[in-house]
Amino acid sequence: MWGQEFQISGEVRQTNGQNIAFANLVLLHASDSSFVTGTASDENGFFAFNNIAPNAYFLQASYIGNSSPFRRIELTSNTSLETIFLDNEIQELHEVVVVSNKPTVVKKVDRLVFNIENTALSESDIWEVLKNTPSVFVMNEKITVKGESGVQIYINDKRVQLPQSDVLQLLSGTGASAVQAIEVISAPPAKYDAEGGAIINIKMKKNLVSGYNGAVFNRYEQGVFPQQMLGTNHYFKGKKLETSFNYSFGQEKFLTRYTDVTYFMDQGNVRETWTSYLESIDKRKKHTASVFLDYPLDDNNTLAFSSIASLRPLGNARDFSDTRIQEQDTPNGSGFYTNIDSESEGVNTAFYLDYIRKLNPEGARLSFNSHLTYYQYEREQLLSTDFYDNNRRVANENDFSTTNDQQTNLYSLQTDYQSPIGEKSTLETGLKYALINSESRIDQVGFDRDQPGIDPTEKGVFLYDEHIWAAYASFQTQGEKWSLKSGLRAEYTETTSNFSQLNKKVKKDYLELFPSLYLRFAPHDNHQWGLSVKRSIARPSYDKVNPFQVFQSNNSVVEGNMDLQPSFKHSAIFSYTYQSDYTFELFYRYHTNIIRLLTFQDNEYELLRFRTSNVDRELAYGSDFIYNKGVAKFWDTYFLASYFYSAERFVDLDSQQKIDQGLWTLLVKWNNNFSLLKDKSLSGNINFMYVSPIIRGNSRQEKYNEWEISLKKTVFGKRGILSMGLTDVFKQFNLRNTRKYGNQYNTSVYRPDGRIFSLGFRYKFGNLGIKDNYRSKNVEERNRL
Structure with missing residues (x-):
């Protein structure tokens, strides 16, 4: 019985006896309703599932919104089913009314699943869906999970390997109609790379019907300056070949304001106050494209090729700042004006080749994955400074220029094996090798060498190589009321750093183990308990280990750190639903050597130093409360409140003393989704987010909040989607950071152009019954570009 395979066949007809061509048929395991396979009926209404193992199954047929009842099949031999009938009266209606249900949140053993299929959210784009996903915070185009950064975006268990700004363009340009669910994995299991934080995995629907569909879209945004993005998506599924192509082009121009106040100290007293007002205008264009090809060689072997590319043509930025210097007891102050003109361009392209072999009908499979990434970034900056006296007359000037570029190549090979053990258990194991080669160059000229404290890297080359060997094993099993998943991942890392000015190589190597454990117990339909324990690593990004000193103005410098160490996080979450x-959740997190960008003031030379360092440790513990409920037929709401204590210990750059800072913090997320009009063709969202004061490195970040509203209307028989929205409605999103301890006393305020009005339109064409195969790839090293 174990080695046998059988066929399930039958016909799909209307109640008047007419055959139904291209009806969708889905086969599910009867034990847990998990997906087995799918197919479509041919021109005569006939369908067949081949090579099916003996077991108990559920079968359902559907066509244009009509579904048959689930039919149970005890498969022990080739089975020909009685004709499946679908009601033809509903199919003959001139318009089909689709009722949107509220999204469903499901707690699994190692993740939270947010089902959006057949809801109002499925008519938006994927970026909009993420804003409405439980536990996910999206503010100022930055993604966090319950306030934790380092979030990785996956599609069908494959990572989107692009910088976050390009991820925004990619997901904003991809419709959510093909999305089945969003998975939030707070503590990723052993199958995933130990690198990074939480994972957001976008699960796409299964493809059943051959054909072609596509879409064109345009989005206009207006803040202080206008911005626009347009693009197109195309998908084709033939008898064997399955391919998709996605392209978007964006033009951006945005204004950002900064205010920095530094109180330079002398023996505990304020000697001078430096106040800098900066306005930055960035103007750039972006092209993002992807192509995916799947070709099944036969029923058991599949070959796939993929490529993702992001191109930033030459863009420019112009910054102007006025820095005013006020001495104590002096009515008039001096200062300086600074103009910065910069140009930058970059390319990030990746290629993937995958091979998947099904080993037996029970679900055993073996896969091989190869990957290559080429990344290059270049930037030129010209800085001009005029110094003025107490009467605001120009007394001196200084001009200097900076040119830097980075080129990185990533290679990886991976193999994975998965096999069921009996009916309730699964074993997964795999191996991976990754090679990273990075080269950075800098050239800075024109400095006033008589200014104290100025010692920039005038010219230098930094080479960085990294090798990672990894192996993992994971086991999952379940009983009637419980589930268990455990795993162990081992990673051995070798790094070599070579800085031309030091004229020596720095080598490091380490072997680390990353265990994980997940338990879920559901003694009753209304009660569910869960526990997860996980250890992970965060390696420094390739530009952060670059030791260059790059001056942003005459009194501010950004410094890399060749001595950065990897950081390790231990986390545990206990939950009850x-x-x-x-x-209700209780969580604990202990993070050693956490990597932070710290700001220090040099009181002797009157400089601000922005330096990436390892913070000694971060400790956090607290509780979460989550409420998800349909308030009315047209209104459902999601509410999250996270209250926790967070403390960080860092080393003061001047005194070399360890300093502890801690604070209780409240995070609130409140989403409201509305389905309006009789046919549910109008939907709306009102979202609110709030973060109370929180500790970040050596800074205290003050509270901030944001309101957002949006509307969507389907038109032209649901082929068109018109959207409109407004972010930061009350213009309350400002980030104020203060550092006040020992001889440090400075404040910075970041004010982005957050209030954005958007207007968009998407038009879909072709056969809308087929689904997109859009996905990306899993190579964690690209996240550190």
Whole structure:
């Protein structure tokens, strides 16, 4: 029985006896309703599932919104089913009314699943869906999970390997109609790379019907300056070949304001106050494209090729700042004006080749993956400074220029094996090798060498190589009321750093183990308990280990750190869910050597130093409360409140003393989704986010919040989607950071152009019954470009 395979066949007809061509048929395991396979009926309404192992299954047929009841099949031999009938009266209606249900949140053993299929959210784009996903915070185009950064975006378990700004363009230009669910994995299991934080995995629907569909879209945004993005998506599925192509082009121009106040100290007293007002205008264009090709060689072997590319043509930025210097007890102050003109361009392209072999009908499979990434970034900057006296007359000037570029190549090979053990258990194991080669160059000329404290890297080359060998094993099993998943991942890393000015190589190597454990116990339909324990690593990005000193003005410098160490995080989460609507969690997180960008003031030379360093440790513990409920037929709401204590210990750059800072913090997320009009063709969202004061490195970040509203209307028989939205409605999103301890006393305020009005339109054409195969790839090293 174990080695046998059988066929399930039958016909799909209307109640008047007419055959139904291209009806969708789905086969599910009867034990847990998990997906087995799918197919479509031919021109005569006939369908067949081949090579199916003996077991108990559910079968369902559907066509244009009509579905048959689930039919149970006990498969022990080739089975020909009685004709499946679908009602033809509903199919003959001139318009089909689709009722949107509220998204469903499901707690699994190692992740939270946010089902959006057949809801109002499926008519938006994927970026909009992420804003409405439980536990996910999107503010100022930055993604966090419950306030934790380092989030990785995956599609169908494959990572989107692009910088976050390009991820925004990619997901904003991809419709959510093909999305089945969003998975939030707070503590990724052993199968995933130990590098990084939480994972957001976008699960796409299964492809059942052959054909072609596509879409064109345009989005206009207006803040202080206008911005626009347009693009197109195309998908084709033939008898064997399955391919998709996606392209978007964006033009951006945005204004950002900064205010920095530094109180330079002398023996505990304020000697001078430096106040800098900066306006930055960035103007750039971006091209993002992807292509995916899947070709099944036969029923058991599949070959796939993929490529993702992001191109930034030459763009420019112009900054102007006025820095005013006020001495104590002096009515008039001196200062300086600074103009910065810069140009930058870059390219990031990746290629993937995958081979998947099905080993047996029970689900055993073996896969091989190869990957290559080429990344290059170049930037030129010209800085001009005029110094003025107490009467604001120009007394001196200084001009200097900076040119730097980075080129990185990533290579990786990976193999994975997965096999069921009996009916309730699964074993996964795999190996991976990754090679990273990075070269950075800098050239800075024109400095006033008589200014104290100025010692920039005038000219230098930095080479960085990294080798990672990894192996993992994971085991999952479940009983009637419980589930368990455990795993162990081992990673051995070798790094070599070579800085031309030091004229020596720095080598490091380390072997680390990363265990993980997940438990879920559901003694009753209304009660569910969960526990997860995980260890992970965060390696420094390739530009952060670059030791160059790059001056942004005459009194501010950004410094890399060749001595950066990897950081390690230990986390544990205990949860309880009642009736799927109420969840209470207790969590603990201990992070050693956490990597932070710290700001220090040099009181002797009157400089601000922005230096990436290893913070000694971060400690956090607290609780989360989650409420997810349909308030009315047209209104559902999601509410998250996270209250926790967070403390960080860092080393003061001047005194070399360890300093502890801690604070209780409250995070709030409140999403409201509305389905309006009789046919549910109008939907709206009102979202609110709030973060109370929080500790970040050696800074205290003050509270901030944001309101957002949006509307969507389907038109032209649901082929067109018109959207409109407004972010930061009350213009309350400002980030104020203060550093006040020992001889440090400075404040910085970041004010982005957050209030943005957007207007968009997407038009879909072709066969809308087929689904997109859009996905990306999993190579964690690209995240550190």
